[in-house]
Amino acid sequence: QVQLQQWGAGLLKPSETLSLTCGVFGGSLSGYYWIWIRQPPGKGLEWIGEIDHSGSSSYNPSLESRVTISGDTSKNQFALRLSSVIAADTAVYYCANIRNNAFDIWGQGTMVTVSP
Amino acid sequence: QSALTQPASVSGSPGQSITISCSGTSSDVGGYNLVSWYQHHPGKAPKLIIFWGSKRPSGVSNRFSGSQSGNTASLTISGLRAEDEADYHCCSYAGGSSYVFGTGTKVTVL
Numbered sequence: 376q377v378q379l380q381q382w383g384a385g386l387l388k389p390s391e392t393l394s395l396t397c398g399v400f401g402g403s404l405s406g407y408y409w410i411w412i413r414q415p416p417g418k419g420l421e422w423i424g425e426i427d428h429s430g431s432s433s434y435n436p437s438l439e440s441r442v443t444i445s446g447d448t449s450k451n452q453f454a455l456r457l458s459s460v461i462a463a464d465t466a467v468y469y470c471a472n473i474r475n476n477a478f479d480i481w482g483q484g485t486m487v488t489v490s491p
Numbered sequence: 492q493s494a495l496t497q498p499a500s501v502s503g504s505p506g507q508s509i510t511i512s513c514s515g516t517s518s519d520v521g522g523y524n525l526v527s528w529y530q531h532h533p534g535k536a537p538k539l540i541i542f543w544g545s546k547r548p549s550g551v552s553n554r555f556s557g558s559q560s561g562n563t564a565s566l567t568i569s570g571l572r573a574e575d576e577a578d579y580h581c582c583s584y585a586g587g588s589s590y591v592f593g594t595g596t597k598v599t600v601l
Contacts, residue, residue: 419595420580420582425588427588433589435589436492475543
């Protein structure tokens with residue numbers, strides 16, 4: 376059974392870069408699609424972007440100028456970087472895999488707070 | 492990319508059925524039969540309960556069912572139970588390897 380475990384800094388100052396990593400355990404990064412999703416406090420879920428098995432990524436247009444999603448098959452993990460963070464980037468961030476155009480395995484979530 | 496529209500809250504008594512709507516456009520919900528639904532208890536990761544509009548993953552109760560008509564998808568929970576109290580989110584594929592989520596619905600079991 377594939378499990379995802381994510382880690383990264385939970386407290387950032389404005390203008391810093393958010394960096395989160397999601398490890399794939401019990402399965403392979405290759406051959407699947409992977410996604411990052413976030414939920415700001417009191418709001419709904421938001422699609423950040425995805426990376427496919429070839430390493431090609433696509434991003435939410437509202438974040439595209441600041442976001443990078445990358446994969447490392449040697450470490451069986453993928454990562455999210457969001458530059459120049461602001462208070463509005465405060466959210467719980469989740470990694471997940473994509474199967475049948477749905478997200479069926481999720482990481483545990485990481486609360487990221489942006490505060491001066 | 493605008494969020495799909497869901498009612499903010501829906502409530503029902505144990506044993507009743509409730510339906511949550513998810514309204515989009517022809518560029519997302521109506522353009523593809525690729526709506527998924529997630530149950531989200533506070534402090535936990537969301538759980539997939541419906542994909543492809545009406546398919547249930549293995550292990551998901553048949554009390555959850557999904558449907559779609561035009562630009563609107565729906566999730567019905569029948570035989571409502573206390574443990575169904577959670578937030579529910581819809582999501583649709585929107586083309587070009589992009590997805591859009593709904594605004595989320597809080598389900599309360601009275």
